[in-house]
Amino acid sequence: MRKTPLYDHHAALGAKFTNFGGWSMPVQYTNIIEEHLATRNIVGLFDICHMGQIEVKGHQGFSFLQQIMSRNLEGQKPGQIKLCVMTNEEGGILDDLTVYKLEDELYMLVTNASTRQKDFEWLINKSRELGFDQLQIKDIGDETGKLDIQGPKAQKVLQRLLADDLTSLRFYRAIRTTIQNMPVILSRSGYTGEDGFEIYSPANKTGELWDLILKTGADEGIKPVGLGARDTLRLEAGMMLYGHEMDETITPFEVVYDWLVDLKKDFIGCAALRRQKEDGIPRKLVGFEMIDRGIARADYKIWKDGRDAGIVTSGTFSPSLHKAIGMAFVPLEYSQEQTEMDIEIRGGKFKAKITSLPFYKRKK
């Protein structure tokens, strides 16, 4: 199993580890609820070094990515980030990723951990097939470390380490700067539903940065946060996880990612998605909460009027809302909010109802 550059730091903090996409990652340091609430109420620091980064360099970058991503990237300015999905010929989601435009001819793609190799190979192969021979596509994941600092005090803590004024950095914008002479890319973005930042640094310096941020935020009560709380935080915020809500057989329309698809332009998978737009989607991703006492988990079956009616993709106990919540695929006809359904838990049927997403929205 692969380890991030911070493995020893986690072990020293007493972390419990789990296998996530082939990586040995900290699932929790103390407990998930504490780490979750620290992020919601104060600030948390996350090791995200397992995620991938791919550099796309050259004057053909924009035209290439326009054919790869379903979203229209026209108008993206340097310093702007766009959430995108990459689809196959059938319109299935290969990955959801963020596209950083760093310069006119330099992009950084941030991929999921489990898909980074597949994404890289896809990009290389497609650039050849489509004749983009002037492009440099480079996997910079191993040399790049990534830390997320998230929570209402994230800006206050990070500002202490920066000359730049963070208040002027808008949501989904990135800057290149330095932290104690260390070159970093820093964006206001994240995966928790809180204000916060993602910081990319040289992998061999990420351990130093980790210690520095924890020390700098100690008086505010910063906590290291594991993947356990990362999962409950993203689920409350209605954010999807590749491998759960998305895979290569699921289209962007089925997960309500319509806003990431521009059918007016041509891209890989556009024909299939145009057809689906005409025909309609068979199933839809929804949020639900349990009515009966019980916690639904990923892969549990859903029943409606005694008939098979879908499957849970993610489910947990929500530490902020004190109830069992989740996301699921249901047939389109059952996807209305407030629709009641049964979820099978250990052979018994438990009532749940469809709710709007997100479950949690921070106060601005």
Added chain:
Amino acid sequence: MYQPNPEDRKYSKDHEWAVDNKDGTVTMGISDYAQEQLTDIVFVELPDIGRQVAQFEQLAVVESVKSVSDIYAPVSGTVIDVNKALEDQPELVNQDAFGEGWIVKLQMVDPSELDTLMDAAAYDDYLERDGD
């Protein structure tokens, strides 16, 4: 670090404890070591009163935020009481695994089954050796 294992009860390899109530019944729960491994317990599924279970058969379910764990009967018997407080306060298992966090009371079938379980000293050794 987990609480010392009280000497007034017996322990299973699956980290359940059982106290002999000396009236043909036992009260059972999970050890402090077990709750510490599970951490943030958010749900306990209790068995129905009257259910009959064999020794080491699945009896209850404890869920943390991330995990679902089966709890097994330390001895054979009939469920005569369950800790209803856990329905609204599952965290009692975290806070007081050997006391307020008890889970089920069983009417024993064969009290000699208690002899097949470990005493506190043996359980201490077990945790030391390979308790994971």
